[in-house]
Amino acid sequence: MRKTRTSPAVDASVKRTTTALVVGVLAVVFDTTIMSVALHSLSKDLHVPVGTIQWVTTGYVLALAATVPLSAWVQRLFGGKRAWMFALTLFLLGSVLCSASWNAESLIAFRVVQGIGGGLMLPLLQTIVMQAAAGRNLGRVAAAVGLPAMLGPILGPAVGGIILNWLDWRWIFWVNVPFCVVGLFLAWRMLPRDERAVSRQKLDVTGMVLLLPALVALLLGLSNSAGSDGFGAADAWLPLALGTVLLAAFVVYALKRGDGALVDIRLLRHRSVWSGSALLFLSGLAAYGIMLLLPLYLQQLRGYDVLAAGLFLVPQGLGTLASRSLAGRLTDRLGARWVAVVGFAIVGAATVPFAFSTATTNEWLLMAVLFVRGFGLGAIVMPLMVASFQGLESADIPHSSIITRTAQQLGGSFGTAVLAVILQSGLTAYAAQGTSGIATAYDQAFWWSIGFTALAVVLALALPGRQAPSPAVQDASVQVAVSVATTDPDRPKLRPELDDVSDTTGE
Template structure:
């Protein structure tokens, strides 16, 4: 494991061009974030409107997630092939086309297919945004850039459920997708005008076909297997563990192949030999269990034990988004000044402590108290993902940034699915063991699942000491010869 020599630099203000680029990305990513959060409460309504079972309609979300995950590894090659500006325009255009097609879907099958088109566009947009911003930053103001462009991720949990509930209450379901159109059109126009033209020079790289054959099916199989493990049989289900096993085998095969191929591979896995990338990726994966897997538990807890409907549960979660919004700027500035390590450590610790009241709660615990706790928990969440993303780029050369974006985005995607599956299995197992105990047994089962989530948060806080300390910036002038980039 290697690390880079750390070179400190005074904080610099973001330029006008920086803010223009950020505006392009925020407007475009708002469509992706709102689409994801709105769909989280719309599945029941879609099942009724399209006259399809929930098991089928669930693929409206699953198909989107699979397409998104499978497309992420292609982002680096696409940027090298087309350049950042044209790649972004292509991605937003695909998401726009997918949204319009979804609104015109005539049955569940067509809707699922069109959601895949959306997922392909979204899968390119997210890591490409990270790559272009970090390449422009040149190692400086990483935290401030991440905090500013991370605004959509904070607004989504606040506004998405409310917007989705309002649409389903007053309008028809196709409007769930028409909401995306203004954001996509605005991002396309702004990108055409404001993003710098960066057409690649020289010979365009060839697509790593072997890497595609190994990596993309691996991610799809693992995600489908994790999704299927949320049933009664858990990871032992016949449609869960074989898929996960085959997916992991393909993933390991890709890792061995990519190590031999080096930077010509679809993803340069040698970057995992750099401390900043390895530690951030591991913690992004673990955060799926410690922080975001609980997003499965809370809506179920609110609906099954407290009798809320889907809209009520969605609105109840708004305080957590507000807490994330409060910590956004603070976490970004602290990541630039004191480093990702203490910020992430405190974030995981706050998340763990703020989950304890839910592990001790009952069906009659005061809801206003729990909503206040969610504000604190959201504040901790805002201090996790941002410093981890910043840490993953510390000390990297510009050519390595696309590969780091792919690695960290994939780790976050797999971690979220793994966290959801693990907590679903824990909850299901606890439910079955207390099935004769009635509602009290259900309450105990949720308590057990919450305590597991707390344990994972504490573990993540301990592992956060692995993160790099003070920020690494790209040196200039005489510093260049004294601060080499990390070797692999």
């Protein structure tokens, strides 16, 4: 009689795939976090104002956003392995070119090249891993995929500070090269070969013309709204209005086009996709928009310099790292809903002390609270990623990756813009009160973030609960394992774990 297994191990082929992809994506994560501390130095060394050098980041983000919707078509055209290696090679090329930049304009242009590569890599990462997992152990798989995003905020600023303190700024981009080179080698060796018959579906040019400019306009408007005039600035509301019109036009067009559209938005009819996407957008306000407030709070109210502020935030990253594995296991065992509910609740509760803090609040207490807040953040990422793919067919996963990645990116930008406007209005209103007025302005911004988090707790109840893999998903799991076994001469033809596939449902 076969022994029933309630928590089967992650298949070795999925581990190999995840390892190869995570190493490559580390280049994107570290590049992003290192650049966050490098803009002042770049402005000084390249002799341009901060407003100009800011486009080093803005250009990258806009290029990334415009490329994400193309990832599904690129994967259909080339296959997952070739698409991933192409994107990683493009990011490597952009990194080398950035290090060779001769002025700010060339650096901005080469950052766009990086952004195109990164825009393809991020959704491909989710798609390839989730297709390989085929509905099994998604929580633990998502925990492994999310590791780079957790390590980046911890190590990136420190690495950037060391480089900028002792080396030339060009070395910032050479940090990416080892990750790219090793990532390419591992992808060549570990990723399963692409099927010979690759889809030749034509690119949806109309959808591309509508959606890509819409995302660029929306992100540009949100970025510009962080200024002193907020959403009332012409360079904020005008792109936002244009982006909204183009996005609405794409929705109408895509609904008529169906699965031939650049992004199949009909997937939003699935509870898992719409609830996960909505929460990923809201998390920009509830969880990540506050990352704008914390460094400013530490510098403007408590008088920290940039390095001290960065070190002060390390406990939050450690807390996120600490909850990663636990959140993955609990998501597999309990489902995404309750893990996300508790995660958002912890984030909200751990933000409350900052709404009551002053310039003299004990810093060790605040650092402990940041660790708890980070623990909650780690419990948000995994269930939302898992929920967004729950119950989908393999062919739908690339489109879900695009929808969720776009929602997360727009949500992060929207959250940053909204909290920046709230903070700026408070600083203006209480300017005459000096330090106490600054504290009041930050208190109000923190309370708004707490309110958005409370809304996220309620919305998280709409996430799907635990769902056993369907027979179709189980068949897909076997097919993936057999496909890898037959294309990799170093692997056994079948693994014993496959004998227990049906046991995961208790049959």
